[in-house]
Each structure stands twice: as structure tokens, then as C-alpha cells.
Amino acid sequence: MDADKMEEAAAAHPPEMSEKRRGLIAGPGAATVLVLVALPLMLLSYLCGNLAADSVVHLRRFKWSSSSTTPESADRLLGGLLSPDFDEATCLSRYEASRRWKQPSPFPVSPYLVERLRRYEANHRRCGPGTAQYQDAVAQHRSGRRHSAAADDRGECRYVVWLPIQGLGNRMLSLVSTFLYALLTGRVVLVDETPEMEGLFCEPFPGTSWLLPSDFPYKRGFSAESNESYVNMLKNGVVRHDGDGDAAGELPPYVYFHLEQIHLRLQNHTFCDEDHRVLDRFDWMILRSDSYFAVALFLVPAYRAELDMMFPAKGSVFHLLGRYLFHPGNRVWGIVERFYDGYLAAADERLGIQVRIVPQMAVPFEVMYEQIVRCTREHGLLPRVTNTSEPAGVRPSSSSAKVKAVLVVSLKREYYDKLHGVFYTNATAASGGGGGGGEEVVAVYQPSHDGDQHTEARAHNERALAEIYLLSFCDRVVTTAWSTFGYVAHALAGLRPWMLAPLDWDKMRADVACVRPASVEPCLHSPPPLVCRARQDDLDPVARVPFLRHCEDVPAGLKLFD
Structure with missing residues (x-):
């Protein structure tokens, strides 16, 4: 879908609660509730055919989230990184995070x-x-x-x-x-x-x-x-x-x-x-x-x-040491678990979109939104939408509908509002042509929108840390150039992101919407000069160190890669 069409479609913005109803939260009685919900829905599906298709999709999602989301092969000790010598109750995230990261680690x-x-x-x-x-x-x-x-x-x-x-x-x-x-x-x-x-x-x-x-x-x-x-x-x-x-x-x-x-x-x-x-x-x-x-x-x-x-593997440094060092405290982990289990766990695929606008070089909303649309469209990260709320072709059955959760992480609310309005108001176009079997159900969520950064506030930092981990649990991520927040999230996940390219201020547009970095490693934005007594030259270290490259978003920066 073109950016202008997505903008027009976003005009109709429904209440947030309508989106929240799409993700049911599984509780201790989930198994009992599942039986009570399943029987009438199955009967309705049998009697009314496609009229019950939406409910069956929700049932499939509820069933998925009410069962354990832990692969049996999940490695609680992360390949030996973590010591088993801890009281698990004092830090629930230490051994729980591995259940939500993609398995196995690439490193x-x-x-x-x-x-x-x-x-x-x-x-x-x-x-x-x-x-x-x-x-x-x-x-x-x-x-x-x-x-x-x-x-x-x-x-x-x-x-x-x-x-x-x-x-x-x-x-x-x-x-x-x-x-x-x-x-x-x-x-x-x-x-x-x-x-x-x-x-x-x-x-x-x-x-x-x-x-x-x-x-x-x-x-x-x-x-x-x-x-x-x-x-x-x-x-x-x-x-x-x-x-x-x-x-x-x-x-x-x-x-x-x-x-x-x-x-x-x-x-x-x-x-x-x-x-x-x-x-x-x-x-x-x-x-x-x-x-x-x-x-x-x-x-x-x-x-x-x-x-x-x-x-x-030189590209594994932050991925491994970050997973070893950082375990959100129980208060933060509670935020992570409630949001993940309530809104993200049941999706077939999770896409994280992280938007960081630096006040000193504030990219206008319309410019950044258009770049996000280009990136997600060009790389197939989000489906195109029709100009109608009617699904294309035959309505998909519960077994064929693909549910994609989009997690928007930004201090600003506008990006969520617009994306949410687009996918709430319009049906997605079927992929592969002919019929509706390839249609996706897209649900857009944003955990918080503080407006401005408040590093001095503990509650703000708690939300920020929770959202770093929620991003790291996504299957694919879009991040913002220069953003250390984005670096941490995709490096913890072990994912190479689609990084939104820096803006060409003369054109007020990025020539390339987004790029894939060479590795999951963060960038050292400002490397020091290396004029040492034993080596008087100040040559570019990339020319002599095989595992170094300049950063895709910071041309003078350095990053490790394999």
C-alpha cells in the first residue's frame, strides 16, 4: 500500500480497548476457561460456518497463549553463561527470559x-x-x-x-x-x-x-x-x-x-x-x-x-555478555510478562518497530512515518492493505489466518496511532494472488508513550527496560539509526535489524529507507585515535583489522562483525 493511502486510512482511529480485546490474558484457570469457551464456539462454527471464523481465530490465539510458551528445548542457562546458583524467586527473569527469546541463540x-x-x-x-x-x-x-x-x-x-x-x-x-x-x-x-x-x-x-x-x-x-x-x-x-x-x-x-x-x-x-x-x-x-x-x-x-x-565469533560480544549481566528486576519483569503474555505471545509472528527522535535533530513525523512505511513495504515486514474493511476473497479459516503482532516502541504516540488506524480500518491484501488464504490479521500495540525522555525518573527507566526486552522477544525488528536503545534490544535478541537510514536533510528524505547491519553488534559512535608510541600511524583500523567495519548509521563509527 502506498504511504498516502495508509495516511488516509489512519484517519479513523478506534478506541484502544478494541485492540486490547484481541489479546486475551491467560490466567491460572486458563484450561477450564478454554473448555467453556471452546464448546459453544465449535458449535457456532459448525452451525454458522464462516460467521464464526473471527471467533475461531481468537480461540486459536487463546489456546496458544494459555499453554506453555516454553519450547521444551529452551536453554535456561543460556549455554552455560548463567550460573545455576541462584534463588529463582529473587529474580524471575534470570531463567525465564530464555523462554521468549528465539531458540537457539545464533552464537x-x-x-x-x-x-x-x-x-x-x-x-x-x-x-x-x-x-x-x-x-x-x-x-x-x-x-x-x-x-x-x-x-x-x-x-x-x-x-x-x-x-x-x-x-x-x-x-x-x-x-x-x-x-x-x-x-x-x-x-x-x-x-x-x-x-x-x-x-x-x-x-x-x-x-x-x-x-x-x-x-x-x-x-x-x-x-x-x-x-x-x-x-x-x-x-x-x-x-x-x-x-x-x-x-x-x-x-x-x-x-x-x-x-x-x-x-x-x-x-x-x-x-x-x-x-x-x-x-x-x-x-x-x-x-x-x-x-x-x-x-x-x-x-x-x-x-x-x-x-x-x-x-x-566477534559479533557475539554484547549478545552474550548482555544476556549474562542484565536480568530485569521482578517489578520490571512483571511489566514484561503481563504485556508479552497478554498481547504478543499468541501471535504467529512479532514485529518490533522502535522509533527514536533526537530533539536536537527532530525528524518531522510525516517524514519518519513515510520512511517506516517504505521500509516495511519494501522488505515484506508488513502486508499491504486494501482500501476497504472487507477481506479479499474467501474469508480465511482459523487454521490459515496468520496473526502478526506489531510492537511500536516510541516516546511518541503518533506512530502507533497511525499504524493502528491503518490495520484496524482496512483488511490486508492477500499475498500470492487469488483467494484470501494469505490474508494476515495485524494487531498493533504500544506499551507506553512518555512523550519525552526522563532518565532521572525510575518509573520511566522501568518502562524503558521492559520495552527493550519486549523488542528483543520479537521475531524481526525495525530500529532507528544512532539509537543506543535500539542497539541493546536487537543485540540481546541476536537479530540483525532493519535499521532506518539517517535522513538526508537537504532532501528531507532518506534515499534508502532501511538497511541490514553487518552484525548484531552495537556501534562505537566515536572511536578514539590510535596514535601509539609503538605505532605512530593513525590509519583507519578497518583497513588492518579483519573483524571491524564502519557502522551503517555512523560512518566514522566502528563495530565488530564476523
């Missing part, structure tokens, strides 16, 4: 990664909050005493403290990157759980906590200009590279590592071997980032062998 888990995760968990239990080792390390940190720069004078336990910045998508990308850095360097990750993040995620490590205790002495006031930042320490001679001597043979009690996107292109260091040898001497690192800097860790030669063993 097998390497035995070496499983081994490294178990080793990390043991180290975190030994050094985490509440242990004697942690108390000793904090006491030294709090004292402000400098310590020897000698490589063999490292503490028994070493830490990286993660500080949040920007929105939820950015936070999840940077936290996975920080955890990967901890795996490579033998550090323990401690997360500053600010009020707006409280309870969003379950504890990922058994028998311990990753939450930074509230009495930790240094959590606020850091920026790229801080004297404690590694770049400024280097600039001021507080620390020096190997071979240049050490500043007074001592190091400050901690180093601040600032990896914000807008500053990465300005830093000549931070991802060279010599820099990481210096950073490795600090027992305490405080890190703030809004970037998926995991990509840049692959540029450090000292880490490559370890990374190759953990990730034989």
Missing part, C-alpha cells in the same frame, strides 16, 4: 568464556562488598596514601567503579564494556546504583553484590577535566609510560578513566598497550562512559589473544 558460547565467567564470579565473592579484602582496599583508598608504581606491588583485590551517565541504552552499553574490561584485567566491577536505577537489574553474580556501598568516598564531581583523569595525569607527568621512568616511583590511590563519546576523538591515548600497562598499576579505577568502548578493547594488542578465546 554458541565458547567453553573458555564460561570458564572465565566462573573465575570472575569466584573473585567477586572473594573481593566484593562486605568482605575483609574489600574493607582493607577501601581503607587504603580512603586514606589517600600513594602506593608504589612497581608492577609487582598490586593489591590482592582490584576494582573498577562504574558511574552512570546518559540514558538507559548508553548505560547498558558502557556497563557491558566495563565488565569486559574487568574480565581482561582481573578487576571487580562495582556499580553505583543511583536512585533512578534502583531495582532495575538483578544481581548478576551469585553469592555477592555488584552494588557499590553507599559509603564509598568518591562518586561525584568527576569530568574529563578532573586532575585525577588518566589523560590529565599523563599530561601533567603524574604517571608516565614504561621506559620513561615513574613520577616519584609512586601512584595516586586511584585513577579516573573518562570515556564519554564527545571526548574520545580528542584523546590520543587510552587504547594503546603502553597506556594499559600504566592503568594496570592502579588498584582502584573509577570509570564513567556512555560508549560501547568494548570495540576499542579489541584494538589493544595485549588483550587480543584473550578476546579471541572468549569470543570466536
Whole structure:
């Protein structure tokens, strides 16, 4: 269907409740209710033929959702990623999410990664909050005493403290990157759980906590200009590279590592071997980032062998570590389950459409909607519609009708309104020509529409996290260029999305509606320059690293792929 016809059809917008009635919620008595509903509907179907076809479709959907949606082969431990040593009631999502993701994962888990995760968990239990080792390390940190720069004078336990910045998508990308850095360097990750993040995620490590205790002495006031930042320490001679001597043979009690996107292109260091040898001497690192800097860790030669063993498939890094680290808390998981089971579970296919409009470069609604229509039409993601509410040809039977659920995730309501109006008002055109056997029933849903981003509000972040997971449970997804929210959702799913291409502002139109990225990996928007002492050139790393490409939506960005 053409975009203008879809726009005209959207004028008639029915109440939301009419859509909600399409997805019945299965409860504890679902089996009993099914019998009571099925008998009269079967009789009606027998007596009235096609008059009961709609009801039979609903019955099929209700029966589907009232039974377990778990494939018998669902892997609760995700190929060994997850430890079985948890009380399931404390975090329902940990072992439940695997029931809703497409099975199996496209990326097998390497035995070496499983081994490294178990080793990390043991180290975190030994050094985490509440242990004697942690108390000793904090006491030294709090004292402000400098310590020897000698490589063999490292503490028994070493830490990286993660500080949040920007929105939820950015936070999840940077936290996975920080955890990967901890795996490579033998550090323990401690997360500053600010009020707006409280309870969003379950504890990922058994028998311990990753939450930074509230009495930790240094959590606020850091920026790229801080004297404690590694770049400024280097600039001021507080620390020096190997071979240049050490500043007074001592190091400050901690180093601040600032990896914000807008500053990465300005830093000549931070991802060279010599820099990481210096950073490795600090027992305490405080890190703030809004970037998926995991990509840049692959540029450090000292880490490559370890990374190759953990990730034989380079395009699997966020997919595997994100599934390992992130488990929505029970409150968020309740939102996910209620919406998924009530509206999405019974569909034959689920299509997620994620729309992110950046206020600083706001694409007009009509322009973005037209691009979504082009993308879904050109790639067969949504069926065309007729200009009538009458179905084409013979009405489909319950066994042939295909139900497609469309999940719209956006801060704005307009995209849902228009798509919902189109598929409510008009019948879908039969595919393959002749007859109505190929007609699809399309139901459009939107969980929330907050209008604006409110990262400072916990309820807003709860809805955002729930919708990231709902998107990840879809069979196919359309996402927005530059969107870290979209990156996280499709990477968790292990799906290459149809990514809406950036707008050509001169034409007010994207030449290509959407593209398929080379991998499911997120993009590092602003990679740092690599002018290292051992390698003075600043060549494009894509030219010399076989598993790197520039991003489809950010030409200067970098992403991992296979």
C-alpha cells in the first residue's frame, strides 16, 4: 500500500480497548476457561460456518497463549553463561527470559568464556562488598596514601567503579564494556546504583553484590577535566609510560578513566598497550562512559589473544555478555510478562518497530512515518492493505489466518496511532494472488508513550527496560539509526535489524529507507585515535583489522562483525 493511502486510512482511529480485546490474558484457570469457551464456539462454527471464523481465530490465539510458551528445548542457562546458583524467586527473569527469546541463540558460547565467567564470579565473592579484602582496599583508598608504581606491588583485590551517565541504552552499553574490561584485567566491577536505577537489574553474580556501598568516598564531581583523569595525569607527568621512568616511583590511590563519546576523538591515548600497562598499576579505577568502548578493547594488542578465546565469533560480544549481566528486576519483569503474555505471545509472528527522535535533530513525523512505511513495504515486514474493511476473497479459516503482532516502541504516540488506524480500518491484501488464504490479521500495540525522555525518573527507566526486552522477544525488528536503545534490544535478541537510514536533510528524505547491519553488534559512535608510541600511524583500523567495519548509521563509527 502506498504511504498516502495508509495516511488516509489512519484517519479513523478506534478506541484502544478494541485492540486490547484481541489479546486475551491467560490466567491460572486458563484450561477450564478454554473448555467453556471452546464448546459453544465449535458449535457456532459448525452451525454458522464462516460467521464464526473471527471467533475461531481468537480461540486459536487463546489456546496458544494459555499453554506453555516454553519450547521444551529452551536453554535456561543460556549455554552455560548463567550460573545455576541462584534463588529463582529473587529474580524471575534470570531463567525465564530464555523462554521468549528465539531458540537457539545464533552464537554458541565458547567453553573458555564460561570458564572465565566462573573465575570472575569466584573473585567477586572473594573481593566484593562486605568482605575483609574489600574493607582493607577501601581503607587504603580512603586514606589517600600513594602506593608504589612497581608492577609487582598490586593489591590482592582490584576494582573498577562504574558511574552512570546518559540514558538507559548508553548505560547498558558502557556497563557491558566495563565488565569486559574487568574480565581482561582481573578487576571487580562495582556499580553505583543511583536512585533512578534502583531495582532495575538483578544481581548478576551469585553469592555477592555488584552494588557499590553507599559509603564509598568518591562518586561525584568527576569530568574529563578532573586532575585525577588518566589523560590529565599523563599530561601533567603524574604517571608516565614504561621506559620513561615513574613520577616519584609512586601512584595516586586511584585513577579516573573518562570515556564519554564527545571526548574520545580528542584523546590520543587510552587504547594503546603502553597506556594499559600504566592503568594496570592502579588498584582502584573509577570509570564513567556512555560508549560501547568494548570495540576499542579489541584494538589493544595485549588483550587480543584473550578476546579471541572468549569470543570466536566477534559479533557475539554484547549478545552474550548482555544476556549474562542484565536480568530485569521482578517489578520490571512483571511489566514484561503481563504485556508479552497478554498481547504478543499468541501471535504467529512479532514485529518490533522502535522509533527514536533526537530533539536536537527532530525528524518531522510525516517524514519518519513515510520512511517506516517504505521500509516495511519494501522488505515484506508488513502486508499491504486494501482500501476497504472487507477481506479479499474467501474469508480465511482459523487454521490459515496468520496473526502478526506489531510492537511500536516510541516516546511518541503518533506512530502507533497511525499504524493502528491503518490495520484496524482496512483488511490486508492477500499475498500470492487469488483467494484470501494469505490474508494476515495485524494487531498493533504500544506499551507506553512518555512523550519525552526522563532518565532521572525510575518509573520511566522501568518502562524503558521492559520495552527493550519486549523488542528483543520479537521475531524481526525495525530500529532507528544512532539509537543506543535500539542497539541493546536487537543485540540481546541476536537479530540483525532493519535499521532506518539517517535522513538526508537537504532532501528531507532518506534515499534508502532501511538497511541490514553487518552484525548484531552495537556501534562505537566515536572511536578514539590510535596514535601509539609503538605505532605512530593513525590509519583507519578497518583497513588492518579483519573483524571491524564502519557502522551503517555512523560512518566514522566502528563495530565488530564476523
